[in-house]
Amino acid sequence: KIFFFFFFFFFFLQNRFPNPLHNDLRKMAINLTPFPRLHFFLMSQSPIFAHGQGTKLHLTYEELTDQMWSSRNFMTNIYPGDGKYLSVALLYRGNDLKRSFTYPYLNVSEKLSEDCVSWIPNNIKSAIISIPPEITPASGTFIANSTAIKGxxxxxxxxxxxxxxxxxxxxxxxxxxxxxxxxxxxxxxxxxxxxxxxxxxxxxxxxxx
Missing domain, CATH: 1.10.287.600 (Helix hairpin bin)
Structure with a gap:
């Protein structure tokens, strides 16, 4: 239950803490559903840690991204290599991430674009909230519409x-x-x-x- 709380809390947190690196919530929701019938999402959270251990973790932007895209962090038992991503939303939270966000994001987007369909342009959206969580210095939430969920x-x-x-x-x-x-x-x-x-x-x- 705590993980689902993080997902939905983080998704709507953009309205609470405005930031120039945000994506509009409505735009992100539209991007995640390119077809009305295909509205079943994959979700993951990073980092995943034992109770009380979150403050000891200091992950970089790249480490958060790698963990979010890893099938080990998915809340659904599927193999992402069995499909392609139609759309992806990457939601970051942490004060230290803001300084290293723009340039690494371009590299990560280029690397991960091979896992996405080629006929939907700009299908990787991102947002960053500079206010860190209370239980860990930085965190990330991954929401994606992938054809691999057909499994x-x-x-x-x-x-x-x-x-x-x-x-x-x-x-x-x-x-x-x-x-x-x-x-x-x-x-x-x-x-x-x-x-x-x-x-x-x-x-x-x-x-x-």
Whole structure:
């Protein structure tokens, strides 16, 4: 629960502490959802530490970024190499980060652009809040829309297929008035969502002559 508190608290913290290095909250939300149906996000937090140990950590901008992009910090069990990022929001907080933000950010954006789709320009947005957290000198929050999340829905669809094939637990739902067709329709929606993510991952940029 504490990690989800950090995510949502940090996301709306931009309205509380104005800063010229902020991105508009509305602009960031629009950037994260290029397609209305594909609105399932990956999230990670950096640093992750034991209770009471946060003040001992002094991470640089590059170290925070590397940890945020690492699958070990993801709150979802997926492998990012299985997909491409449609859009990314990087939210930093810390007083010492402001001085080293601009130039390293360009290098990091160039390096990480290989993991993003090529047909959405400027799909890595960032914001920095100079007021550090009370529990650690600096922190970062990562929110991304990645086609790799289709792996999560594939596991859900596979587990459902195995249960539905044997009609497991189905009688409980039918006794409440549900019909088998509703389950089949929901499974079809999940499969279509997986196909949508795959289509966007395989899409290439169309350049005009």
């Amino acid at each position: 999560l829905f594939q596991r859900i669809s596979g587990a459902f297929a195995r249960l539905f094939k044997r009609k497991a637990f189905l009688h409980w739902y039918k006794s409440e008035g549900m019909d088998e067709y509703e389950f089949m329709e929901s499974d079809q929606h999940v499969r279509e969502l997986i196909s949508s993510y795959q289509d966007k991952q395989d899409a290439v940029a169309d350049f005009l002559d």
